[in-house]
Amino acid sequence: MSKRDSRRNFSAAFTLLLAFVLCGARAEASGVPIPHGTIEIVAQNESIQPGRDFNLALYFQLEKGWHIYWANPGDSGEPPRVEWKMPKGITAEEIEWPTPHRLGSSTIVDYGYEDAVTLIVPMRTETNLAARQSAQIVGQVKVLVCREMCIPGKAQVSLTLSIKAQTAAPDSKTEGLFSAARKSLPQHAPQSWKFNVDDTKSSFVLTGNLGHQTTRAIFFPLNESQIDNAAPQDVTPTPGGFRLTLRKSHQLLKPITRLKGVLVLADDQAYWIDVPVSKAGAPRNNSGMNLQPQHFVEEDKAT
Amino acid sequence: MKRSIVFPVMIALILCVTPLLIAAAKVGEAAPDFTATASNGKTVKLSDNLGKYVVLEWHNNGCPYVGKQYNSGNMQRLQKQWTARGVVWLTILSSAQGKQGYVTASEENDYMTKMHATPTAALLDPTGEIGHLYDAKTSPQMVVINPQGIVIYDGAIDNKPTTDLNDVPGATNYVSLALEQAMAGKKVETPATRPYGCSVKYAN
Numbered sequence: 001m002s003k004r005d006s007r008r009n010f011s012a013a014f015t016l017l018l019a020f021v022l023c024g025a026r027a028e029a030s031g032v033p034i035p036h037g038t039i040e041i042v043a044q045n046e047s048i049q050p051g052r053d054f055n056l057a058l059y060f061q062l063e064k065g066w067h068i069y070w071a072n073p074g075d076s077g078e079p080p081r082v083e084w085k086m087p088k089g090i091t092a093e094e095i096e097w098p099t100p101h102r103l104g105s106s107t108i109v110d111y112g113y114e115d116a117v118t119l120i121v122p123m124r125t126e127t128n129l130a131a132r133q134s135a136q137i138v139g140q141v142k143v144l145v146c147r148e149m150c151i152p153g154k155a156q157v158s159l160t161l162s163i164k165a166q167t168a169a170p171d172s173k174t175e176g177l178f179s180a181a182r183k184s185l186p187q188h189a190p191q192s193w194k195f196n197v198d199d200t201k202s203s204f205v206l207t208g209n210l211g212h213q214t215t216r217a218i219f220f221p222l223n224e225s226q227i228d229n230a231a232p233q234d235v236t237p238t239p240g241g242f243r244l245t246l247r248k249s250h251q252l253l254k255p256i257t258r259l260k261g262v263l264v265l266a267d268d269q270a271y272w273i274d275v276p277v278s279k280a281g282a283p284r285n286n287s288g289m290n291l292q293p294q295h296f297v298e299e300d301k302a303t
Numbered sequence: 304m305k306r307s308i309v310f311p312v313m314i315a316l317i318l319c320v321t322p323l324l325i326a327a328a329k330v331g332e333a334a335p336d337f338t339a340t341a342s343n344g345k346t347v348k349l350s351d352n353l354g355k356y357v358v359l360e361w362h363n364n365g366c367p368y369v370g371k372q373y374n375s376g377n378m379q380r381l382q383k384q385w386t387a388r389g390v391v392w393l394t395i396l397s398s399a400q401g402k403q404g405y406v407t408a409s410e411e412n413d414y415m416t417k418m419h420a421t422p423t424a425a426l427l428d429p430t431g432e433i434g435h436l437y438d439a440k441t442s443p444q445m446v447v448i449n450p451q452g453i454v455i456y457d458g459a460i461d462n463k464p465t466t467d468l469n470d471v472p473g474a475t476n477y478v479s480l481a482l483e484q485a486m487a488g489k490k491v492e493t494p495a496t497r498p499y500g501c502s503v504k505y506a507n
Binding site for chain 2: 075076077078104105107108110142144146148149150151152224225230250251252253
């Protein structure tokens, strides 16, 4: 290769790099900055109809390799928290958490999201909102962003929506984001599926009867300090489903009555389950299983 | 004759292997023993402190959860308060070389001088050996060991799993609670919690 060629190659590479940097910067400019990423608040509808519920969402975009956390962050970290400020007559519900991912190493495992994630927040309204023309909604967000290291961030996001008596029309600009976010939420497990959990000395054994054999099952506990997050989850296919062995956490010193969380099966299909725990060998009680709404509250976290 | 040789060899082998088989520290069980080099150059052996309460504090000076405790002066207060009452306070540095929180002995000594930190000793654990022995997941994870060498607390420093300095004053400190209750001859009410914080930066 001649000197000239290599110079030309170099300048081509430099141009590409420059374009990459500039485009990258442009893509990130749309939200409010957080450490190694951005956050944006978006509404599903163009306006608010008094007395009708509506949805907002927090859309996080993160630089490659950085992550934020699920409701139960796992071994380290903490979930994002939002403090809402808005007119009387509007109240925010709990975040609807998308299916998390296992992040980390062989000894420390966290539950969270990389790249980008949309957290839907259902909002309730009262009819007396009709007296107003518009509503400004402000979210003060605290979020821990981690890769190898962790950086706490704070951001204020806000949007103003008009208040109209007629049915609110979906915002075409955010439609795609909300429909993708809905697909990332765990579903209710079908009624016909039966689960039980046996409490053995060192593990919880979760058995699922789904009517077909399953070779893949990953469990994400909603509550902290129940299972050893980093321990391999040993799945055994059975004719009607699977058996999953979950090692107990060192920090779990008392028996638990229920095991709740998200179960991920083949093709990343995810389901909320909430299963009573029975002592190994004790009579099983399948009837006690509850199907839970998608947004669990964090009230019984053992912090 | 042959048997008389085999038997002691077997015993010796079992004794050699046993420490390796001891699982990570668990509340109510014996604290696994270790020997480590402190930043002051001294050698510290955990079992030399039998008869005293021992606190283990996992540290990483770049972790914002650790920063919350040190920048508020809370960790230093705890170290001062409890070492004055005869507690052995061991700060443990399990970050691997090249990772956040890794320090040389002199860097750690400078840090402690600057921060007015007064643990009994700061132990250098760049191989993560002590960290893994106790299954330490985070900084600042805390372990309390009683004078009989039994783990009586393992988990978070307090009940506010945040990086916010404002959360220090109102927090329930689990380490102080465990020490107070144990010293008063009472049962430790909260012997284990989720040890919130930054993941310990072990070697890959």
